[in-house]
Amino acid sequence: MVPHPFRVERVQRETADTFTLTLEPAAAGIEIRYRPGQFNMLYLFGVGEVPISVSGDAASPVPLLHTVRVAGAVTRGICELGRGGTVGVRGPYGTPWPVEQAEGSDLLVIAGGIGLAPLRSVVYHLMAHREKYGRVAILYGTRSPDDLLYRSEVEQWRGRFDLDVDVTVDHAGLNWHGRVGVVTTLIQQAQFDPDNTVAMVCGPEIMMRFCVRELEDQGVDLGDIHISMERNMKCAVGFCGHCQFGPEFICKDGPVFSYQRIADLLDVREV
Amino acid sequence: MVVVAEGLDRLFEALRRREFTVVGPTVRDGAIVYDELESAADLPTGWTDEQDGGHYRLERRDDEAVFGYVVGPHSWKRYLHPPFLRLWRAEKRDDGFQVARDEAPRKPYAFLGVRSCELHAIAIQDRVFLEGEHVDPIYRERRENAFIVAVNCGQAGGTCFCVSMNTGPKASQGFDLALTEVLEDGRHYFVVESGSDRGAELLAELGGSEATEVELTAAEVAVKNAVGQMGRSLETEGLKELLYRNYEHPRWDQVAERCLACTNCTMVCPTCFCSSVEDVSDLDGEGAERWRTWDSCFSGEFSYIHGGNVRQTVKSRYRQWMTHKLATWYDQFGSSGCVGCGRCITWCPVAIDITEEAAAIRLDDRPSEQ
Numbered sequence A: 001m002v003p004h005p006f007r008v009e010r011v012q013r014e015t016a017d018t019f020t021l022t023l024e025p026a027a028a029g030i031e032i033r034y035r036p037g038q039f040n041m042l043y044l045f046g047v048g049e050v051p052i053s054v055s056g057d058a059a060s061p062v063p064l065l066h067t068v069r070v071a072g073a074v075t076r077g078i079c080e081l082g083r084g085g086t087v088g089v090r091g092p093y094g095t096p097w098p099v100e101q102a103e104g105s106d107l108l109v110i111a112g113g114i115g116l117a118p119l120r121s122v123v124y125h126l127m128a129h130r131e132k133y134g135r136v137a138i139l140y141g142t143r144s145p146d147d148l149l150y151r152s153e154v155e156q157w158r159g160r161f162d163l164d165v166d167v168t169v170d171h172a173g174l175n176w177h178g179r180v181g182v183v184t185t186l187i188q189q190a191q192f193d194p195d196n197t198v199a200m201v202c203g204p205e206i207m208m209r210f211c212v213r214e215l216e217d218q219g220v221d222l223g224d225i226h227i228s229m230e231r232n233m234k235c236a237v238g239f240c241g242h243c244q245f246g247p248e249f250i251c252k253d254g255p256v257f258s259y260q261r262i263a264d265l266l267d268v269r270e271v
Numbered sequence B: 001m002v003v004v005a006e007g008l009d010r011l012f013e014a015l016r017r018r019e020f021t022v023v024g025p026t027v028r029d030g031a032i033v034y035d036e037l038e039s040a041a042d043l044p045t046g047w048t049d050e051q052d053g054g055h056y057r058l059e060r061r062d063d064e065a066v067f068g069y070v071v072g073p074h075s076w077k078r079y080l081h082p083p084f085l086r087l088w089r090a091e092k093r094d095d096g097f098q099v100a101r102d103e104a105p106r107k108p109y110a111f112l113g114v115r116s117c118e119l120h121a122i123a124i125q126d127r128v129f130l131e132g133e134h135v136d137p138i139y140r141e142r143r144e145n146a147f148i149v150a151v152n153c154g155q156a157g158g159t160c161f162c163v164s165m166n167t168g169p170k171a172s173q174g175f176d177l178a179l180t181e182v183l184e185d186g187r188h189y190f191v192v193e194s195g196s197d198r199g200a201e202l203l204a205e206l207g208g209s210e211a212t213e214v215e216l217t218a219a220e221v222a223v224k225n226a227v228g229q230m231g232r233s234l235e236t237e238g239l240k241e242l243l244y245r246n247y248e249h250p251r252w253d254q255v256a257e258r259c260l261a262c263t264n265c266t267m268v269c270p271t272c273f274c275s276s277v278e279d280v281s282d283l284d285g286e287g288a289e290r291w292r293t294w295d296s297c298f299s300g301e302f303s304y305i306h307g308g309n310v311r312q313t314v315k316s317r318y319r320q321w322m323t324h325k326l327a328t329w330y331d332q333f334g335s336s337g338c339v340g341c342g343r344c345i346t347w348c349p350v351a352i353d354i355t356e357e358a359a360a361i362r363l364d365d366r367p368s369e370q
Helices: A073-080 A113-128 A151-158 A184-189 A205-217 A259-266 B007-017 B116-129 B137-144 B197-206 B213-228 B239-244 B250-258 B264-268 B314-333 B354-363
Strands: A004-015 A018-025 A039-044 A048-053 A064-069 A086-093 A106-112 A136-142 A164-169 A197-202 A225-228 A256-258 B002-004 B021-028 B031-036 B047-052 B055-060 B084-093 B096-101 B109-114 B147-152 B177-184 B187-194 B275-281 B287-294
Touching (some): A018 A086, A039 A073, A048 A064, A064 A073, A086 B096, A106 A113, A106 A205, A113 A136, A113 A197, A151 A164, A164 A184, A184 A205, A197 A205, A205 A259, B002 B007, B116 B147, B147 B197, B177 B213, B239 B314, B250 B314, B250 B354, B314 B354
Parallel strands (some): A106 A197, A197 A225, B021 B109
Antiparallel strands (some): A004 A018, A018 A064, A039 A086, A225 A256, B047 B055, B084 B287
């Protein structure tokens, strides 16, 4: 449970406040293996530690990719380190997206804002195993065009004939000619068989709630909807108690949950 | 075996010969606390405690009972899961930094005077720190070799309810030795039972005699007296389901009007395990340390994520604490998180009583509102 030093190889600016870090272990002999949806604790020397999802391809885990939004002292410092800086890494922790269980089904990947970061690993996985899935739709919504993550990559995905990729923004200026509206509107237009669909949803809690409601209206079973939760975390291994959500520890029972498992708790304020 | 009161000195000697650091009860600042002890003279002989909601007073006894009190503000988690601890220190290097973990205490602990409810509390923390997917090395190092001398309660306090929680007052397992103190007909002795091989070995060095029928009965009567003195009770039948279906209940608003969110209940609770970490650096920025401190679900920043605290109201924090203790704990660790020691009631500055709160919700069960 101590962080290993990793070297920052590259810092890629994604949006005004979001950066993707490419990390290599500073010392030899550190094995890195993770599954889509898991997270690491990233440590800024002497300042603090934050849980951040892995956003790279689990099939080629080195270098490690983390997309970080500047939200506080630690994330700001990490994003300002620059090439050659050092970040501490411990992990991976938490439950993965159920990419294996979803084989044979249609797949809906639904992301809001920075919620695309943990789902990008899912997209890499399903592109590598495309034949194992039915129809695949990637539905992505952000507040504005400036908040679109991995924009050129999303455009590439959209160029494929085996993925339905749709993007919408809540509000836009004159230079945006794409869709405007909340991400739930994309679900209504997506092609999938509700009786044989697995949905993986990540974004703000309110966005996930409305997506679930829409999916339910379309006939998707609540047990086939998976969401990724976020809470304060200090230890990531179930000891510190901070991330409790009713009986669940987000760090070890989650962050990815079947919606069915936590549906009742999501209806209670301030759990 | 029966050991006379003076045998406690031999117990200290025997524990010291085995290189244990003896931790036990002693009187300090008007309370019976746990601390490292030099000899039996440090024990709270002749003292007792008077407890009720928001009330704790030491009183002189009219006898020389050594363990004639109940439990104070401390619990053994102070030693097994310390309130303030450096986890590691890191030094900057050319290739980043190097982390060095801190060593465990050099000598193992011997805990003297562990009550049955506290044995259960230790077993509960064992499940949290040792029996899950991850193991806390700090807890393990401290717990593994600890020698436990339990004391069966001969009296119960005003806020005790171990009988309701099925956790006492007689120690049933998890000890090396268990003592029952008897003061009767001018005699003062301990009926001692061993619960492990090393306990039996140590017991043989205490110079005791075989317990007679009379002595065994006297010990049984003492414990039976405690059973009859429980100051509180808690109905546990269906309690988990009751609380799960009453997340929305006006009682939470009412208790929040009194609750100061001071965190006392979580600090004195022998099973509360929440912690926070603080990363600090040297002034020259070359060294950094990580410290772990006890934390409480009653503090605002406990649930902070970017943008704000998830649990903004005191109502939601009290509900989190009590629902965790009495309901979600079952799903997390397979048992109640409450052992009925009564500390949270005694040390609450406004005398909020977990047994009273649970009873109020039971009396006004509102499953329909969820």
